[in-house]
Amino acid sequence: MGRLLKTKIINFLPATTAAILYWKTLLVDIDFWDTGEFQIVGATFDLPHPTGFPLYIILLKIANILLPFGNTAFKANFLSLIFVCIGIFFFSLTIGILTKNKILSIITPAIISVSYPLWFVGNRADPHSLNFLLISVFLYLAIKYRKEEKTTNLLLASFFLGLALANHPISSFFIPTLIILLIFSKQRITEKIKSLVIFLIPLTLYLIIPLIYSLKGVFTIDYPLDSLKNISRYILAKDFSPQTSFYKGNLTEKLVLSIESVKKYIPLPYLLFSFFGIILGISSKKERMITTTLFIPLLANLIFVANYPNAVIERYYIPALSIILIFASISIGKIIEKGKKLEFLIILVFVTATSVFINKSIVTNFPILDQSKNFQARLWAEEVLNNSEKDAVIFSWWSYSTPLWYLQKVEEKRKDITIINTGQENWEEEAKTLIDKRPVYFIEKINLKEKDLVLEESGLIYKIKKQVSIQEPL
Numbered sequence: 001m002g003r004l005l006k007t008k009i010i011n012f013l014p015a016t017t018a019a020i021l022y023w024k025t026l027l028v029d030i031d032f033w034d035t036g037e038f039q040i041v042g043a044t045f046d047l048p049h050p051t052g053f054p055l056y057i058i059l060l061k062i063a064n065i066l067l068p069f070g071n072t073a074f075k076a077n078f079l080s081l082i083f084v085c086i087g088i089f090f091f092s093l094t095i096g097i098l099t100k101n102k103i104l105s106i107i108t109p110a111i112i113s114v115s116y117p118l119w120f121v122g123n124r125a126d127p128h129s130l131n132f133l134l135i136s137v138f139l140y141l142a143i144k145y146r147k148e149e150k151t152t153n154l155l156l157a158s159f160f161l162g163l164a165l166a167n168h169p170i171s172s173f174f175i176p177t178l179i180i181l182l183i184f185s186k187q188r189i190t191e192k193i194k195s196l197v198i199f200l201i202p203l204t205l206y207l208i209i210p211l212i213y214s215l216k217g218v219f220t221i222d223y224p225l226d227s228l229k230n231i232s233r234y235i236l237a238k239d240f241s242p243q244t245s246f247y248k249g250n251l252t253e254k255l256v257l258s259i260e261s262v263k264k265y266i267p268l269p270y271l272l273f274s275f276f277g278i279i280l281g282i283s284s285k286k287e288r289m290i291t292t293t294l295f296i297p298l299l300a301n302l303i304f305v306a307n308y309p310n311a312v313i314e315r316y317y318i319p320a321l322s323i324i325l326i327f328a329s330i331s332i333g334k335i336i337e338k339g340k341k342l343e344f345l346i347i348l349v350f351v352t353a354t355s356v357f358i359n360k361s362i363v364t365n366f367p368i369l370d371q372s373k374n375f376q377a378r379l380w381a382e383e384v385l386n387n388s389e390k391d392a393v394i395f396s397w398w399s400y401s402t403p404l405w406y407l408q409k410v411e412e413k414r415k416d417i418t419i420i421n422t423g424q425e426n427w428e429e430e431a432k433t434l435i436d437k438r439p440v441y442f443i444e445k446i447n448l449k450e451k452d453l454v455l456e457e458s459g460l461i462y463k464i465k466k467q468v469s470i471q472e473p474l
Contacts, residue, residue, distance in 0.1 A: 010102050010254040011092040014109035018122070019085045021114070026081060027124040027371035036377060036402025037220065039073040043410045047209060047218040047225075055166040056127040072410050074394055076125035077371075084122035087133035088113050089321060090153040094140045097147060098290075098326065099333030103347055106417040107354050108329045111340070112321055114361040115265040117314040119369050127168050128315040134164035135171060136320055139294075139326075142181055146290055152183065158195040169237065173297035173304070173319060180293050207237055208377040219405065222422075225390050254306035258320070261305070265321055266315075269359040270328040277327030280334060285331075298323040313344035377403040380460060385414040387459040389439040391420045394461065395427045396443045428453070430466050442463050 004070040030036050037048050042060035060076055067075045072244040088109045096105035112118055141157035144150075161178050164171035178199065182192045214223040221239075225231050233239065263271060281291025305313055336346050346443040381403035388394060394417060396404060407413040418438075420430065426447050431440045432450070441461045448455065448464075455462040 008413040009087055009440050010097060011105055014085055014092050015085045015107050016111035017091040018088050022081045022122045025123050025370040025372055027077045027374060029375050030403050031124060031377045031405045032403055033362055033399045035124045036406050039076045040072050040406050040409050043072040046216055047212050050234045050239060051218045052168050052209045052235055053127045053167055055163060055206050056130050066245065077288035080124060080129035081122055081124055083129040083133040084118060087136040087429045090136040090140045094143055096331045097143055100331050101336060103351065104329050104333055107351060108325050110358055112325055115321060116365050117265060117318050119365055121315050123369060123371055128318060131164060131171060132318050133166045134160055134167060135174065138164060138174060142177060143290060149186060151187060154185060154187060154195055155198055158199040162199040166205040166264060168317065173300040174297045184289060202233065207241040209235065215235060216351050254303050257300035260307040262317060262320065262324065266325060269352060273331040274324045275328035280331060294326060296322050351469060383460055385417060388417055388441060391416050392439040392441055393420060393434050394418050394441045395431060397421065397424060400443050435464060435466065
């Protein structure tokens with residue numbers, strides 16, 4: 001018992017270190033982009049953009065009620081810190097189970113904690129923080145089940161993967177992992193069926209989406225959720241299908257593209273050792289099952305991200321980074337185990353090399369990710385709203401709309417103003433129907449097609465007006 005306690009205390013070290021680091025760089029207020037949207041949901045319990053993230057928005061609401069400090073935006077940001085740090089703890093436990101090496105169970109989680117993608121979602125409101133936690137717990141329980149064959153671990157693993165899917169569809173990459181566990185499990189068929197039922201139970205959380213829509217509508221999409229077709233479109237994120245489809249190009253090119261990106265976030269030796277870890281796992285009858293259950297979601301994740309041309313995709317690499325580091329740790333653990341006579345020297349070289357990388361990552365990422373003094377979104381949104389005329393209409397696009405919505409919906413400022421969130425190509429045509437009725441503003445200057453329309457700078461935004469024609473005297 002004492003040994004177990006000691007091990008678990010050690011597993012808290014990388015999580016505690018990450019908590020300190022994330023706290024120092026935590027976003028203190030509202031922000032642009034998706035972050036601002038999720039900060040709104042914590043107070044209003046509105047529906048965010050597809051896929052709805054039902055589990056995440058429920059937890060945001062609970063945190064907004066229970067956390068005794070900070071405004072709504074800060075509480076949502078702080079919740080991400082909690083999620084990621086707990087996830088790092090379970091990731092550390094997983095490394096410990098697989099390698100039986102305490103040094104690896106500290107160093108490997110430290111590497112992922114200072115990687116840009118995880119640090120990014122750990123200091124601001126983002127459902128990928130919860131996804132990291134739930135997948136980390138799932139992998140811990142799944143691997144623990146393979147080691148011990150305890151029914152409880154299989155049932156819990158099924159439940160946590162279900163929770164992960166109720167948070168983010170990217171977790172679907174791990175469904176094959178659960179299926180393989182069930183197929184090759186020594187459990188009775190009744191236990192396997194029970195596992196599947198337990199897996200499906202959390203997915204019923206998606207039922208809150210039509211419920212919330214019936215009560216509040218939705219402000220992030222331009223179609224109603226009043227039919228099964230549209231609800232399916234929303235939950236399955238079919239609006240993003242052109243981005244997530246598999247484009248032309250061979251598999252090797254896609255994987256190389258993703259691996260090139262992954263190289264930026266972990267030490268190159270770790271990436272190389274991960275390949276050895278896969279080979280060792282496949283060649284070992286004892287480890288083949290675990291290797292297979294991890295390799296499938298890794299491959300799926302890398303191919304998916306290679307085909308996702310989105311402005312910010314780093315956070316989609318987090319599941320793949322976790323698995324790569326697990327494979328690398330297995331490989332390094334084998335090297336340490338085989339080199340008993342040189343164990344101290346191997347560990348010394350390993351710790352020195354990884355410490356240099358961790359320090360470099362902190363030095364590089366800290367100034368980029370430090371959000372502790374970031375009030376830019378609030379200052380911009382307040383000036384825009386305060387300097388707009390009564391009953392104005394402001395045409396905006398996604399990244400800028402969210403802080404404006406936050407001030408209106410959460411802090412109830414300038415609710416007389418209408419924010420229209422749409423693409424710039426639509427602004428002029430829609431504005432023409434409104435400028436005779438209400439003051440109309442654009443958040444950015446665009447080239448107007450109509451010659452009788454002009455944009456007049458008004459603080460940080462632009463007012464669209466009709467030109468006053470001046471007739472020459474006869």
